[in-house]
Amino acid sequence: MTPSAWIFMGSMWALIIFCSVYCFYKLLTSPRRLDLDVEMQEVIEYQTLPEPPKAAK
Amino acid sequence: MAKERWASRIGLVLAMAGNAVGLGNFLRFPAQAAKYGGGAFLIPYIVALLVVGLPLIWVEWAMGRYGGQKGHHSAPGIFQSFSSNGIWKYFGVMGLWSCLVIAAYYLYIESWCLAYAGYSAIGGFSGYTPADVEAFFSKLTGETPNQLFAISPFGMIMFAICILINIFVLSRGLAKGIELVSKIGMPTLIIFAAILAVRGLLIAPPVEGQAPTFFTDQHAKASPFEGLNYLWEPRFGELGDPAVWLAAAGQIFFTLSIGMGSIHCYSSYLRAKDDVALTGATAAWTNEFCEVILGGTILIPIAVAYLGLEAVRGYTQGGSGFGLGFMVFPTLFNNWGWFAPVAGFFWFGLLFFAAITSSLAMGQPIMAFLQQEFGQSRTASALSFGVLLLPLAIPVAVLSQATFFDEFDYWAGTVMLVVFALGESILFAWVFGMKNAWEEITRGAELWVPPIFYFVIKYVTPLFLLAILAAYVFKPAADWKTYIEAAVQGKPAPAWEWAGDGLIGKLMHKDLEATRNRVSSDPQLDPAQRTAALEHLENVETWRNVDRLMMLGVYVFFCVLVYVAWSRRRAQGRA
Numbered sequence: 001m002t003p004s005a006w007i008f009m010g011s012m013w014a015l016i017i018f019c020s021v022y023c024f025y026k027l028l029t030s031p032r033r034l035d036l037d038v039e040m041q042e043v044i045e046y047q048t049l050p051e052p053p054k055a056a057k
Numbered sequence: 058m059a060k061e062r063w064a065s066r067i068g069l070v071l072a073m074a075g076n077a078v079g080l081g082n083f084l085r086f087p088a089q090a091a092k093y094g095g096g097a098f099l100i101p102y103i104v105a106l107l108v109v110g111l112p113l114i115w116v117e118w119a120m121g122r123y124g125g126q127k128g129h130h131s132a133p134g135i136f137q138s139f140s141s142n143g144i145w146k147y148f149g150v151m152g153l154w155s156c157l158v159i160a161a162y163y164l165y166i167e168s169w170c171l172a173y174a175g176y177s178a179i180g181g182f183s184g185y186t187p188a189d190v191e192a193f194f195s196k197l198t199g200e201t202p203n204q205l206f207a208i209s210p211f212g213m214i215m216f217a218i219c220i221l222i223n224i225f226v227l228s229r230g231l232a233k234g235i236e237l238v239s240k241i242g243m244p245t246l247i248i249f250a251a252i253l254a255v256r257g258l259l260i261a262p263p264v265e266g267q268a269p270t271f272f273t274d275q276h277a278k279a280s281p282f283e284g285l286n287y288l289w290e291p292r293f294g295e296l297g298d299p300a301v302w303l304a305a306a307g308q309i310f311f312t313l314s315i316g317m318g319s320i321h322c323y324s325s326y327l328r329a330k331d332d333v334a335l336t337g338a339t340a341a342w343t344n345e346f347c348e349v350i351l352g353g354t355i356l357i358p359i360a361v362a363y364l365g366l367e368a369v370r371g372y373t374q375g376g377s378g379f380g381l382g383f384m385v386f387p388t389l390f391n392n393w394g395w396f397a398p399v400a401g402f403f404w405f406g407l408l409f410f411a412a413i414t415s416s417l418a419m420g421q422p423i424m425a426f427l428q429q430e431f432g433q434s435r436t437a438s439a440l441s442f443g444v445l446l447l448p449l450a451i452p453v454a455v456l457s458q459a460t461f462f463d464e465f466d467y468w469a470g471t472v473m474l475v476v477f478a479l480g481e482s483i484l485f486a487w488v489f490g491m492k493n494a495w496e497e498i499t500r501g502a503e504l505w506v507p508p509i510f511y512f513v514i515k516y517v518t519p520l521f522l523l524a525i526l527a528a529y530v531f532k533p534a535a536d537w538k539t540y541i542e543a544a545v546q547g548k549p550a551p552a553w554e555w556a557g558d559g560l561i562g563k564l565m566h567k568d569l570e571a572t573r574n575r576v577s578s579d580p581q582l583d584p585a586q587r588t589a590a591l592e593h594l595e596n597v598e599t600w601r602n603v604d605r606l607m608m609l610g611v612y613v614f615f616c617v618l619v620y621v622a623w624s625r626r627r628a629q630g631r632a
Contacts, residue, residue: 001282001283001285001286001289001290002286002290004096004290004291005095005096005285005286005289005290005291006289008095008096008097008099008289008290008291009096009285009289012096012099012103012349013349013350015103016342016345016346016349016350017346017350019338019342019345020339020342020343020345020346023335023338023339023342023504024339026335026503026504027066027067027070027335027336027339027503030066030332030335030503032066032331032332032503
């Protein structure tokens, strides 16, 4: 292979592998976890909401 | 009726990537890149990915999610939810029409992959020459020269099996059907492709004066790296040719399965706050990985290793790797001894998985429409999809490929995708408004979408699509480059002739006219052969006209269904 073919192939592969890995990394480490039942997540979010302030006596 | 939903994000990503990864990734891309500039082809390819591919992916995902919140899961309803003008739902019909028409011939190709995979696995291609494989293909399709009817019981059984597999998977629903098949099919496909790519690159031709090593293959004519070089050596001079840019834009467009209505349908099952930016980009980059890295490392390097560069140049001249992939590859694997049946099974198995994950995405929008508007159950709607498919699939299977098969591929699989994408980009960015559109794309986004895409989606993408469409409509028989060079050099341009594969030329059957002229002036044909060939061309023209009327009829049929559905919605106060 000629150097220019290596350069083209290498840079394209690097770009595509970087973007694919980056996207999958973000997806897999997302707080909205994979395979997490969304309804359950909503329940968790609801339960962790701050208590409404109590009315002053 | 239970509400359909994706079971996991990874399942959704794999289903979307499976929808995009198709036969084109492994057969069309390498041939296109080799034909149009080698490594330099990747420059317009990446440009097209940035200005058309990714923007349209985000547009379609965001449109689908928005329409899903309004209770729509197919293109007519999703399009209608962006405008009060009722015409958009009839434009959205294209999202049902394309899926049905493309499925009719795509499932046929899928059945070839299944037949080839099975035949390879039992070692059926052992000792075959390319002529033997061609005879096998003719037996499978029933194609014979100058014959209108192409009936093959074997091929029709395989076709029927494929349709039944698709109906079965679709009837199991999103999570247990499409998602499950994608979760199995996509990793399998990637593993098969990676094994073939590595095995292919290990082919070592014998070197004179050197003792053979473990990897030396006596049948190899060249190093597979010569094939990689052919694919990646940049020929910058070709970048001045508009055909290269159009080919790159076309490849990006078709590889991502944009403009069909299937992405809208899949993403309509998301929730309002779910991310579309990261999930859409992940699916798109997975497709690119399969296309550029895996697709680019199998077909051409293996073919060059065994056939030599000149032969491969001839095979890829038309920009399609179909002949290499289906006719020649089974014979090349025979050089791999005991591994030959496994390699054949891997190759056609990966093509089958690539095809089925795409064909399932064509059935789901139609099923979603029937379930939602006509209250059909999942099983009933899957069966209805099969019933709707039959009138289109039967002529594909029993008539010469020059009739229904080619016409479906041209009109539904090529031109209408661009028309649909242009319409959706105008609807989303201009009718709905770019400010709203941008909010939709970035709502819940887990990936920073650079603000430049605001302008790209609003201006560049529609203009780029318009240019692609114009290039299809006004395609001259002579190369555009010839006209540009003539204009630049002040020379007289050649007389205008419509190209046979341009929209206007196709409407006028210019491709058949060119073949007719060629047959009439071919000195090698005797009078009887010439008459038979000309009669066949007459038949093909007649059946192509029948096919066009049929496609029009299918569009009108879906419009009537949409009209009835919306009348019922109005009557129920849901419109």
